[in-house]
Every structure is written in structure tokens, then in C-alpha cells.
Amino acid sequence: MSHTLANIVEIEAEMARTQKNKATAHHLGLLKAHLAKLCDARIGFVGFPSVGKSTLLSNLAGVYSEVAAYEFTTLTTVPGVIRYKGAKIQLLGLPGVIEGAKDGKGRGRQVIAVAQTCNLILIVLDVLKPLGHKKIIENELEGFGIRLNSKPPNIGFKKKDKGGINLTAICPQSELDAETVKSILAEYKIHNANVTLRSDATADDLIDVVEGNRVCIPCIYVLNKIDQISIEELDIIYKVPHCVPISAHHHWNFDDLLENIWDYLKLVRIYTKPKGQLPDYTSPVVLPYSRTTVEDFCMKIHKNLIK
Numbered sequence: 678m679s680h681t682l683a684n685i686v687e688i689e690a691e692m693a694r695t696q697k698n699k700a701t702a703h704h705l706g707l708l709k710a711h712l713a714k715l716c717d718a719r720i721g722f723v724g725f726p727s728v729g730k731s732t733l734l735s736n737l738a739g740v741y742s743e744v745a746a747y748e749f750t751t752l753t754t755v756p757g758v759i760r761y762k763g764a765k766i767q768l769l770g771l772p773g774v775i776e777g778a779k780d781g782k783g784r785g786r787q788v789i790a791v792a793q794t795c796n797l798i799l800i801v802l803d804v805l806k807p808l809g810h811k812k813i814i815e816n817e818l819e820g821f822g823i824r825l826n827s828k829p830p831n832i833g834f835k836k837k838d839k840g841g842i843n844l845t846a847i848c849p850q851s852e853l854d855a856e857t858v859k860s861i862l863a864e865y866k867i868h869n870a871n872v873t874l875r876s877d878a879t880a881d882d883l884i885d886v887v888e889g890n891r892v893c894i895p896c897i898y899v900l901n902k903i904d905q906i907s908i909e910e911l912d913i914i915y916k917v918p919h920c921v922p923i924s925a926h927h928h929w930n931f932d933d934l935l936e937n938i939w940d941y942l943k944l945v946r947i948y949t950k951p952k953g954q955l956p957d958y959t960s961p962v963v964l965p966y967s968r969t970t971v972e973d974f975c976m977k978i979h980k981n982l983i984k
Contacts, residue, residue, distance in 0.1 A: 685715055685758070685767060716758065716767040717963040718942050721792040723771055723818070724801035725810050729901040733801060733925035734770040737935075761935055763946050763961040769795065789821040796965070797895050797941050798825065804900040804914070804922065811898065822888070825896040826919055830882035833873030842867075846874045853878055862887065895941045899934065901925050945969050 692708050695701050722730045738757030757768040771788045792798055798818075802810050818825060842862060844855050858872055861883055872883075885891040900914055900922045914922045921937050923930045946961035947969075962977050975982035 688715075715765070717764040717944060718796040718965075719767045719769060719794065720797045720799060720938065720942075721769045721771055721795035722799050722801055723788070723792055723814060725803070725814070726772075728801050728803045728810070729925040730770050730801045733899070733901065733923070734768055736925055736928055737931065738768050762939060762944075763959075764939075764942075764944050764963040766938070766942070789818060789823070792818065792894075793821070793823060793892055795894060797897070797938065798823075799897050799899050799938075801899045801901055804902050804906055807898075807900055822885075822891045824885070824891055824893045827893050829891075829893050830878055830886050831875040832878055832882060832886045833871070833875065834883075834886045835871045836867060837869045837871060839869055841869060843871045844874070845872070848875070848877060850874060851877055852880060853883065858883065897921055897934075897937055897941055899923055903929060943967075947974060 688708050688711055692705060695705055695708075722734060724730050734757055738759045757770070759766050759768060769791060771791060800811065800814055815825060842855070842859050844858050846853075853874060857880065861880060862868070862870060862872075865887055867887070896919060898917070898920045900920055902924060903911055903914075903922045904924045904927055906914075911922060914920060921930065921934045923934055943966035945964050945966050947964065948956045948958055948961050950956040962974060964973055964977060972983060
């Protein structure tokens with residue numbers, strides 16, 4: 678596991694050193710592919726300073742960053758790896774997010790940029806002040822093009838050379854009509870395009886599709902420090918969608934958190950059976966639910982199997 682972690686750190690350092698341009702696009706693509714092979718999924722821990730992200734990461738993966746009872750103790754991304762149900766899952770403890778992160782305040786832009794590459798985001802909140810922090814973090818992530826617990830808009834969009842704006846609505850629309858669509862596209866200097874609305878879409882949905890740089894990522898809200906609240910308050914928290922209450926310090930409710938992580942990642946385990954032998958149930962090939970074709974399976978093992 679330590680060798681895997683060392684490889685991950687080395688690859689991420691190389692990606693950080695490499696400037697993004699056309700000349701380096703191929704190299705960055707190879708690095709991302711290699712990183713994907715080392716781990717089956719990536720989880721980012723996002724939250725305000727000193728809510729317990731480092732303690733949670735330490736107790737889950739045995740990875741340690743500086744932990745103290747004051748703010749801004751984690752200054753760099755801290756990676757760790759856990760194996761759960763046969764999958765290698767990378768955990769990224771990110772420096773604390775502060776208000777104004779999306780505008781570059783603190784290390785906000787770097788933190789949120791790393792969060793964009795994750796398969797799942799854990800927003801770690803202090804159970805004694807969750808709502809205010811939750812709204813601020815959601816706003817920061819939203820401003821950087823991250824959509825939490827939502828599906829990509831079911832909108833077809835294709836530019837063309839001439840013919841104006843052609844709008845097709847497959848179902849009744851409560852917000853968008855031809856004039857609204859034309860007005861939104863005109864803001865982007867787009868005057869010729871085919872737009873197909875396959876669901877009841879909003880203006881924000883259309884803008885996300887036109888921008889083309891939005892990512893939809895599942896999210897779990899981890900309410901830490903439940904050792905400081907009553908049983909009655911804990912019962913109320915359990916009814917909140919997408920929330921898992923824990924105590925990172927006391928290791929409380931980690932089993933529930935890990936099970937939720939597995940459910941939200943939507944991973945599929947494929948077991949191989951060598952010819953004439955029993956199936957190997959110790960080392961499954963792990964794939965995301967959305968990519969489980971024979972070709973995906975072969976590529977996970979080695980690209981030469983496709984030939």
C-alpha cells in the first residue's frame with residue numbers, strides 16, 4: 678500500500694509541475710490514466726479549517742498531517758489509500774476551505790480544482806455549526822462549476838454554421854422557451870445552434886451545458902463531533918438527506934460512513950476465474966457502474982488485451 682501511495686504522490690507532483698497547454702496535453706492524459714489505474718476511486722475531504730478532516734483521514738487511512746485545535750493546520754493536500762470491499766480508494770485531505778475560495782482567497786482555487794477530479798466529495802462539518810458552513814462551502818463549489826448530488830442536464834446542444842437557433846422540446850417546459858434560449862445563447866455570441874430539451878430544464882441547466890466545464894459529483898455531508906450533542910439531536914441529524922454523523926476522535930459510526938461511501942461511489946466488482954481453478958475472490962477488478970463493458974474490463978487490466 679505504501680508503494681502505491683508513493684506512486685500516487687509522485688504522479689500528482691508531476692501533474693502539478695506540468696503546465697497545461699497543447700504540447701503537454703498528451704503527457705497529462707497519460708499521467709491521469711496511470712493515476713486512475715493505481716486507485717479505483719478518489720475521495721476529497723472538503724471543509725472549513727479545524728472541523729476534523731485531518732483526524733478523520735488519519736483514523737480511516739493511517740495517514741497523518743499536522744493536527745491541532747487551531748485553524749489552518751493542514752496546508753497541503755494529504756493523500757491516503759484505504760482498501761474497502763476489494764477496492765483501492767484514494768482519500769485526499771484538502772486544506773481548509775474559507776469563504777471567498779472560488780475567488781482565489783487562501784488556497785481556495787487549488788483546493789477546489791483538486792475536488793473537481795474526485796469521484797466523491799465528503800464535506801466535513803462541525804455538528805455544532807453545520808448550516809452556515811454548509812451553505813458557504815456549497816456556494817464556493819458551485820462558483821467553481823461543481824454541482825453536488827445532481828445529474829448532468831439532459832439537454833442536447835450543438836453549434837452549427839447557419840440556420841439560427843433551432844429549439845426542440847421533448848416535454849413541457851416551465852421556464853425555457855424559444856426567446857429565453859435565444860437570449861441566453863446570445864450572451865455567449867452563439868446565434869446558430871440546435872438545442873434539444875429532453876427534460877424540464879432551467880436557465881442554469883442550459884448555461885451549464887453551454888459553458889461545458891461543469892462537473893456533477895456525488896457528495897456526503899459528514900457531521901463530525903457528535904460526542905458533543907444529545908441523542909435527541911442525533912436522531913434529527915439522521916433524517917437529513919446525504920448526511921452521516923460521526924465522531925472522528927472516538928471512531929464512532931465509521932462503518933456507516935464507509936458503507937455510504939461505497940454506495941455513493943457506485944463501484945462494481947468483477948471476479949476473475951483462472952482456467953481450471955476456483956474464482957479469485959480476494960482481488961476483484963473494480964469498475965465504475967457507468968463503465969462496465971468487456972472493453973472497459975480489458976482496459977483496466979492492460980490495454981494490449983483489446984488487440
